[in-house]
Amino acid sequence: MIRLGLTGSIGMGKTTTADFFRQEGVPVYDADAAVHELYRHEAVEPIGAVFPEAIVDGVVDRTVLSQTLAQNPDKMKALEAIVHPLVRRKQQAFLEDQELAGADLVAFDIPLLFETGGQKQLDKVVVVSCDAETQRERVLARPGWTEEKLAMVLARQMPDEEKRARADFVVETGFGLEIAQAQVKDIVQALRLEADVPWLEDE
């Protein structure tokens, strides 16, 4: 089975590109969805111990948590120390399920893949990317986003240029949906060929 990482900075088009992989029949693990799920269940207790104000009606309130982090950026480390091991556990469970199901190719949509060293457990990485201006326009079009909030997030992410340099494949999302979808089809075809003919990998 080939394990493919799917990553990219904020607003680059990861979610849209992940859906293109799903349309090709590739099971995709969604790290953001895993975090949302954890914030309703397993993560409530440990986060409440460090960020009591962030627990509202028995779940983690992301708006309150964001406000705390905006005032105390240093606290992000404490949050990550709680969240990342829980996310990794969910990822492992997904992998085991897909192995049992006999999948030939699976993808992991992980926004902070390189930042957390997650690529070491994967075989290939796809980086989703576009020009900085398109990225900025996309993010600022979202409700509640400001230049300051975007700058705060970008400062914590590896620069796009570095991500592109580390990628095995780059999906360009600045030229429309069709071009990006065609690139995904090509990547899936190439990887499925490799999964069927494993010795190609060594050549």
Ligand SMILES: CC(C)(COP(=O)(O)OP(=O)(O)OC[C@H]1O[C@@H](n2cnc3c(N)ncnc32)[C@H](O)[C@@H]1O)[C@@H](O)C(=O)NCCC(=O)NCCS
């Ligand atoms: C800070 C939180 C509360 C903000 O939640 P909110 O719903 O407002 O935004 P969202 O989660 O969609 O994130 C917005 C952008 O910030 C980026 N981002 C999120 N967490 C981090 C982080 N730890 N470091 C750098 N960028 C981050 C995301 O990739 C995304 O591009 C939330 O992102 C969070 O709890 N983050 C810590 C957990 C984490 O590291 N998640 C990343 C996926 S494993």
Ligand SMILES: Nc1ncnc2c1ncn2[C@@H]1O[C@H](COP(=O)(O)OP(=O)(O)OP(=O)(O)O)[C@@H](O)[C@H]1O
């Ligand atoms: N190939 C593409 N062509 C045109 N628009 C695109 C393309 N890919 C994504 N977009 C648009 O860009 C915006 C951001 O895309 P998406 O939500 O997939 O990004 P993301 O990387 O998952 O964002 P985040 O990391 O912030 O969650 C959306 O409005 C989406 O429609």
